[in-house]
Amino acid sequence: MTRRHLLLSSTAVAAALFSCFAAPLALAQDNTGQPIKLVVPYAAGGPIDVTARALAERVRESLGTVVIDNRAGAGGNIGADAIAKAAPDGLTIGIAATATHAVNPWLYSKMPYDAGKDFAGITQMVRVPNVLVINAARAEQLKINTVADLIAYARANPAKLNYGSGGNGSAGHLAGEMFKQKAGIFALHIPYRGANPAQLALLAGEVDFNIDNLAAAAPNIRSGKLKALAVTSLEASPSLPGVPPLAATSATFSGFSIDTWWGLVAPAGTPRPVIDRLNKAFVAALNAPETKTRFGALLAEPVPTSPQQFDAFMASERAKYQQVVKASGAKVD
Template identity: 85%
Template sequence: MNRRNILLASAVAAATVFSPAIASAQDTGQPIRLIVPYAPGGPIDVTARALAERVRDSLGTVIIDNKGGAGGNIGADAIAKAAPDGLTIGIAATATHAVNPWLYARMPYDAGKDFVGITQMVRVPNVLVMNAAKAEQLKINSVTDLIAYAKANPAKLNYGSGGNGSAGHLAGEMFKQRAGIFALHIPYRGANPAQLALLAGEVDFNIDNLAAAAPNIRAGKLKALAVTSLDASASLPGVPPLSATFKGFSIDTWWGLVAPAATPKPIIDKLNKAFVAALNAPETKTRFGALLAEPVATTPQQFDSFMASERAKYQQVVKASGAKVD
């Protein structure tokens, strides 16, 4: 066999290795498993299921596999250790791929090396909220008012979050650091108890997920002072971003799709094409909009770079917060 024939044979062999993996869900009946590292019913799960439906025609059946626990680490580890054949993909989120590497003393996976991005899916701004009655009592109508009150009344403010190292905790610490104020952090066992504490007047302010806080903002029970995204949110007209007060301030909730690190590029590219088309569909934008979630379609390289920049940012935020999970 001459050199040309050897190369041709090698190319054919490679095709038989890579092609069936990405085609199998549609052509041979093998479904793609999409691991969601959180319990069913939450926004991440709902958006994953919505996309799974929309890619059925291009990729075949996509089965959602919820593997919650350890702040998302159990499910993320299952993605990292899956066969890199395109038949197992999963969700990477702010916690699993930016916060947990610095929060947990021992990690079962390397967030920077064990995954390859497919596309970002969603961005959801957080919102700085106060109990509306408390804000009226203290005459706080803006972020500037809140900062002025905190400086004039040292050690009188507190804020709640869903727990040490949670998104609300880290956003609160970042806000305090940039504002040069002190507010006592009170951790609760989850974001919902933290919001109930705010509604009951047990804490002065929270930085909460916009999707969770919006109903009480609309009901007039919570007063929105600012969103934590770089730009204002169309979902909260008239509410400024914290970046208007602190240049560059941005701390959103996000998630996207990843595959095991060794997944071949042709497979990643085909997955990207299918999921980006699904994210750009008007029906997806409407469905995600109901969750106050903004679809964000990217290239694999863009999502990899974004996750790396988020890890670098949260390394500093987690360190400043002092939060740690053994």
């Protein structure tokens, strides 16, 4: 082979390699007529869907059109699986949440995706504290004004307390079991078909306490129908002045932290330059004052991160919930 032929051949190989790696990057950078699809593994109208749509609007100038694709079902597994199996070209991304990427891997006997291997983090989006609430009338009747009062009553009256949740393996169930374990008390778990029926049961006095999402519980706390005893985040919530973090109520609950969170992921194998560009656009959107105001109305705190930080956070959450799910005995077959 002549030197000229060798040079031409090497140039052709280099060009081919460049096209292979540049193609997905070009798709993510120039998506005119090729909108980015953002898969939300839950039904339209909920807090996750609302925040996803808000961000989609804010990144329009930097990323082009972002279309929301709601894929609800199987506790979020259907939508998460759609993200995992999409082409890693930056044109399909989606939401990773507490359930889909921390709880479900231990709750479901068979999973269609690997939460630890099939995704590449882009950025965490938000966290929402959970809150330990008791029926206000019941609290007055039993003279329960603090977490210590609740624990003291449970110890003095074995098997008389119960608590509700949105179902076996739900965030409220797992948080309740973790609370019982730390406190060394017993309270009967009563599962309902969703968080709203569980809250209605609490309001009706069918159950004594719940650990609920703050966004869902706040209106009834403000109206005086529910009494908030503690939030389950490490820090107090500015939305509930005077309500302490559970971790601060006693050494028993040191480090106790169960928040509801969600963020953005891409399929594993998405090129790093694409991930970085998506991260830059969405972090800027999360840091915008308008986003903070809009999310604040949902009691959701924006928490933009690097892709590496979000990957590490999801791994730590999976490790935490592995123990919590095991202790609860919850299983979905």
